[in-house]
Amino acid sequence: xxxxxxxxxxxxxxxxxxxxxxxxxxxxxxxxxxxxxxxxxxxxxxxxxxxxxxxxxxxxxxxxxxxxxxxxxxxxxxxxxxxxxxxxxxxxxxxxxxxxxxxxxxxxxxxxxxxxxxxxxxxxxxxxxxxxxxxxxxxxxxxxxxxxxxxxxxxxxxxxxxxxxxxxxxxxxxxxxxxxxxxxxxxxxxxxxxxxxxxxxxxxxxxxxxxxxxxxxxxxxxxxxxxxxxxxxxxxxxxxxxxxxxxxxxxxxxxxxxxxxxxxxxxxxxxxxxxxxxxxxxxx
Numbered sequence: 001x002x003x004x005x006x007x008x009x010x011x012x013x014x015x016x017x018x019x020x021x022x023x024x025x026x027x028x029x030x031x032x033x034x035x036x037x038x039x040x041x042x043x044x045x046x047x048x049x050x051x052x053x054x055x056x057x058x059x060x061x062x063x064x065x066x067x068x069x070x071x072x073x074x075x076x077x078x079x080x081x082x083x084x085x086x087x088x089x090x091x092x093x094x095x096x097x098x099x100x101x102x103x104x105x106x107x108x109x110x111x112x113x114x115x116x117x118x119x120x121x122x123x124x125x126x127x128x129x130x131x132x133x134x135x136x137x138x139x140x141x142x143x144x145x146x147x148x149x150x151x152x153x154x155x156x157x158x159x160x161x162x163x164x165x166x167x168x169x170x171x172x173x174x175x176x177x178x179x180x181x182x183x184x185x186x187x188x189x190x191x192x193x194x195x196x197x198x199x200x201x202x203x204x205x206x207x208x209x210x211x212x213x214x215x216x217x218x219x220x221x222x223x224x225x226x227x228x229x230x231x232x233x234x235x236x237x238x239x240x241x242x243x244x245x246x247x248x249x250x251x252x253x254x255x256x257x258x259x260x261x262x263x264x265x266x267x268x269x270x271x272x273x274x275x276x277x278x279x280x281x282x283x284x
Contacts, residue, residue, distance in 0.1 A: 044116050045101070045177040048108030049075055054185025055114055056082075062117070066090035067101050068110040076110055103177060117175070122165050122193035124204035131208040131230040136161060136278055141198055141246050142169035142237035143267055149173040150182025151268035152235070157186035159275050164190050167198040167246075171237060198234075199249040205232055206251070213242050213250030214274060216264040221257050222277040231278055238267050 043064060046055050049072070055063060056079050066083055068076040070092055080090045093101070095109075102111045127137060138156055143149055156164055166172050173179060180187050195201045202211050209232040212225075234250060236242035247253065256265060256273055265273070 042116065043113040044175070044180060045103060046112040046114050047102045047104065047106070047110070047177065047181045048184060049110055050184040051108075051180055051188075052079065052110050052112045054188040055112055058188040059114075059117075062114040063112050064088055064115060065113040066110070067093050067098055067113075069093065069095050069098055072109040079112070104181070106181065108181075117192075120191065120193045122195040122201060124195075124201045127165075128205050128208040134163070135230040136275070137205070137209060137230070137232040138164040138271075138275070139167070139195070139198070139202070139232055139234040140164065140172065141167040141234055141242055142171045142240070143235060144171040144173055144237060146173040146176045146178040147182045148238065148266070148268045149175075150179035150184075150186070152271045153179070153190050154183045154186035155268070155272040155275055157183070157189040159279055161275070162190060163193060165193045165195050165201075168194065168196050169198070169237070169243070199245045202232065202234070202246070202249040210252065211250045212252050212254045213247050214270060215241050215247070215253050215255055217255065222254060222274065222281065225252065225254070225281075228281070233271075233274055233278060235267055235271055235274075 046052055052066075060079075060082055063079070063083065065088065066076065066079055067090070073092060076090070076092075083090045095105075098107050098109070098111060099105045101107075101113075127134075131137075138152075138161055140149070140152065143152065153164060166174065175187055175192060205211060208230060210227070210229045211232045211234065214233065214235045234242060234246060236246065242250075254274070256270055258265070264270075
């Protein structure tokens with residue numbers, strides 16, 4: 001393992017220069033300059049060992065800095081070696097400093113600062129052409145809570161989905177620090193696309209995809225749907241559900257029958273059940 005000595009804890013990185021992040025820099029007696037603040041703003045904060053490990057496995061070149069508490073030193077060692085070779089900084093810090101770097105106490109003992117992935121534009125024609133090999137397309141329209149987004153993408157990765165579409169709904173959450181943390185590495189396995197004018201995009205998916213709009217209330221259960229066509233599953237906002245225009249673009253409205261004691265499921269829970277049901281009914 002690359003040796004981490006006391007000098008590192010005084011702000012000396014293993015790549016040859018001094019560094020800290022945000023308020024943590026004040027411990028060295030120097031405030032971050034404007035260029036450094038802009039640089040920090042352009043980096044994702046990936047917290048927790050599963051998320052950092054997935055990032056290191058899938059896109060290690062995106063990692064710019066790494067911070068971890070002493071108890072995570074052994075676990076962090078495989079990530080430190082390539083950073084040292086690339087002359088990128090890493091550092092062992094105490095938990096309170098790591099919380100400042102992560103922006104949360106729920107950091108899991110390790111945080112990577114990584115370059116953001118560029119956003120991809122959704123091409124309905126290209127997606128329709130791939131329907132035979134990607135038989136479920138996950139579409140999110142106004143899922144506002146980043147924790148819900150992270151949980152949904154964790155589910156998508158668990159079941160092997162490698163892409164998801166985010167609409168241009170003004171409330172739609174993006175791949176924030178919180179979403180990365182909750183996804184526990186799922187965001188490294190699921191490519192995100194952004195769709196403009198989702199109702200029009202859904203219309204262009206037909207007839208290769210059968211478009212399902214998830215909702216509460218009077219709608220069909222998955223068990224009532226016949227056929228084995230590729231499906232596009234559309235989930236909406238936590239409070240209001242799908243916009244009327246989006247619902248109108250769907251071929252079917254589906255729901256998860258319950259006891260009636262509560263009105264609905266959390267959107268992330270609903271996504272997990274529906275994805276499992278859809279994949280279970282489709283031919284392998």
